[in-house]
Amino acid sequence: MAALISLMILIPLIGAIITFLTKTRQQARAVALLSSGISLLISLFLFLSFDSASSSIQFFESYQWIGSLGISLKFGLDGIGMPLVLLSNIVIPLTVLFAWGETKQANQFYGLILLELVGVLGVFSSLDFFVFYIFWEIVLIPMYFLISIWGGPRKDYSAIKFFIYTHVASLVMLLAIFSLYFNAWQISGKPNFDMFYLLENYSLLDGWLLKGIITVKDAIFVALLFGFIVKMPAVPFHTWLPDAHVEAPTAGSVILAALLLKMGGYGLFRVILPILPNSDSPEILITLMAIIGIVSILYGTFLALAQRDLKKMVAYSSIAHMGYVTLGAAALIPLSVSGAMFQQFSHGLITGVLFMSCGVIQHGAGTRIIGDLGGIAKHMPKLAFLMMAGFLASLGLPGMSGFIAEFLVLVNSYFTLPTFVILALFGIVFTAGYHLWAMQRAVFGTFNEKLGHIHDGANYEIASMAVLILLIIFFGLNPNSVLNMMTTNAEHLVRFVALRGVIT
């Protein structure tokens, strides 16, 4: 049992190095698939031996690193991290498979994908705040290159914008982490970057900042929140996302939407909710989060409706879907919080299919502009079938995973945030609207002869999309396999909040 998590992180890292050194693209992709596959097997083993009834950290590992600064390598999983580790290990091998035909600098391409896996696995399992931050930053770099080397015409602009946005947010978050760290150091006289230790010591902070406008506690809370919601992303810090997606290669988009956005949501559950009750003005901060959530839902939905580029539409739909995560977290009801966690997991699978659909269309038909497509189902029947399934999942069709997540968030958030839930319900019809309208114009109707000869997705592309659809249906019918562990930890989180008298 020992060291399984570090092994799971190490294998793709070694795989990445080997991939960089390979000479042919056949070797590169084989190594990439193999190492991410092994990582998947390890995470499956962890998942199956995970105790869903326990809210404590499991598979814990700890190694000394920089003792003088209190930094150590600590890894472990609970119901918050485990599903996302599994998700990462599902998405990456499928992305490699989907991008099986990549020819441009293939060794670097697959190597960077593996590095993404290393980064997200580290983020979702690190329990040392310093190490957490390093992994958090590691994720940025391969994504920057994926966009700037394999991207579209405006790749430089988008890559820099992506980097600066998320980097600035990370630095703000880092400042907050350091304040927690030094504060705890001062009090105990000993440096320690342990995540839970620092979060517990949050309550000991006091004082005011900016001439009494905001307390130190609230300032740190807001700084951490900022770091996370830019990543999710939430309105109004979202404009990097559509640009990044439009230019990114399909594999980059899939990883970005399915995994990188989840880091922000993960931060809400891992960091934000535990310190929320100890902040100085929890009610205001809860309302702030709820507003961010609902604005993201509605704004993302309407913006998606306005898009002409299919991929940009999908990007905006991500913003709307991630709004449910913020809303469910802010509602602080055990099942709304676990619904929000489930939304993260589910959206990771669904958005993968959506971006893959965009990729197949771009590749097969030569354009993604909805108005320039039309009737492509005639020549791309497999794509049309899987895309339809993905779109239905995305608009929340029951029987698929997205419905379970949104249902749990809406039903349970009503207890504490009724007005917000009613507003969110308005979004549902429009969500269905932009999905079906896009299908009607791009995929159905008479074939647009101007497209010339177009072809369906390659077998490996179709296969990876089909696997995702099957998983979406599996978790839609059988949510308990991941929901139970989420609920255990959500109950734990909420009980903790309730103990501090912030009520729900």
Added chain:
Amino acid sequence: MFSEIAALIVLLPVLAFILTLFLGKRLYSGGALLPIAAIAGSFIISLGVFFEIYPDKTVQQSWPWFAGMNLGILIDPLAIVMLLMVTFVSLLIHIYAVGYMAHDPAKPRYFAETSLFTAAMLGVVLSDNILQFFIAWELVGLCSYLLIGFWYFKPSAAAAAKKAFLVTRVGDVLFLAGIILLYFNISDVISSRAFSLDQGNFILQFRSMFEAAKFIDPSQLTLITLLFFGGAVGKSGQFPLHGWLPDAMEGPTTVSALIHAATMVTAGVYLVARTFPMFAATPVTIAPELHIPDSLLIVAIIGGFTALFAATMGLVMNDIKRVLAYSTVSQLGYMMLALGTAGAIVGAKAVGISLFHLISHAFFKALLFLCAGSVIHAMGTNDIREMGGLSRKMKITATTMLIAALALAGIGIPYLNIGTAGFFSKDAIIEGTFELGMETGGWGWIFYGFAIVAALLTSIYIFRLWFMTFTGTPRSERHPHESPNVMTRPLIILAIFALLFGFMQSGFYLYLEKNFELMGVEIASHESEEALVLPPIVVLMPVIVGVVGFLISYYIYHLKKLNMSRFVSSGNPLYRLLINRYYEPRISADIIGVKLTHNIAAQSGEFVDRKIIDTLIIDNAISNTLFRLGELVRKLQTGVVQNYASVTLLGIFLLVVLLKLTGGI
């Protein structure tokens, strides 16, 4: 023994869906035999269950699902009559489709989707909880979307499919809101200890809902039931969400038959019937003089109005399927009207009255659509202005369609109790509205007004349709022929039911009356002890208007004694209003869909996003500064962006030193 395998009623068609979808290409007639066998199996199991539970037993099975919800089966009298109807009618339509769809290359997809459609509807019917009901309900919506858009390469089909999904989605969101509110209220009465869930019961099960309803704040109960009814309005095409149904004609005619008779629009009526105890428990505040609970009053008003409103449009349509579509909307209005008005007087019996019409309607409406399909198959057009004189070429179709028309018009002989199915089922509803008028007086009469005028219009439009199609001289150069046996046999079977089903009336009422008692739910009724003896004119009236309608159509469309060209012209504002369907398509698609939602809301959002947030604030104010800073760093460094990583680490250490020097915050 059939009760134990009741889950197969749904699972068999689901299995057939999967097999047909993937293997259909290699099988006879696109795999049509798989769904036919599966649905026949479902029908046999349903029949078996019926004989096991008749007259006073139920089947209840339940398994825990996620987050305190469950999956389960509830087969009570209400469910079993629906199961029998759905499987039987769907089976006949599937058999008919073997002939009707014979030349379509996409047969496997067709039969797979209709099989799933049937399964979803069966899932609605035997759900024992409102969440599962909602899920199956949504799958019904999905299948209708897929099937209305079956010929997806036709732009009109793709548009109609989208409209159907979105308009019903409006209702679905209301339904979902109702479930959210219900869940909240039940949790509330549980936590206040007024009510507790029995061992083995789950929170959203119907029996829990009915018990908890006694403790829920009455105004909340009204809101919950009205939200449920919102879902029913969408699904059952009631005003103002009726517009999708007449447009849903873009799919194959067999799909229309399924939607209109067996597998979709009746779900809304079924929802109100299923949750009837909650509707009946709502307070009486809007109209104390009528003694109708608020929610039932709204159901009655919407239903009655829709019955009349849709019938007016049926009068002028020229597409054979569209006339029938408005007829469905109108008849569903009757079913809602029955639940609302009869519920006020006879309590739980209203469910029987409404459901009896639902099932009798299923037979004759399926028949009408399949006859229309047979005509379209022969003529290659939907336009009745291009038909005429078909009865000579298509004897079976013409005869069976006449029977269906007579049933729809409710023709029969009062006092002798001889008549078509519609005679028994619709007249009971009309008489119910009369009783309400008698008891309450005043504006209680409005429901009788809706019902009787709609009955007259119904008779006019359906015989107009029949005369224009089957009598007179052919108005176009085509060579129609009778359809093959595989199509005409189902017509004959349905015609027999449309003729004879009415005789089961009293047994049916008796069986369904006890439905909610079996669950331990009492529903108050205001029925006087002595049966009200209706004056002869009231008993005769529905048949009189039916016959009058027939004569009017006979006079105008068969004898052609009246020149209609002055009425049927774009100069006539009334005609314009009707033929444009009260401008509903323009309001829903152009104004709400395109102008308000897309052009105004979405485009202004796009403007804010790109021009204000992105360009003005982020690009100009923030990014440009950062870009300049970045350029500076790049010049200082080697100019490669990998160095951001080292800059990051450098920054961290600088911060450490800085913060250490200042002693932290």
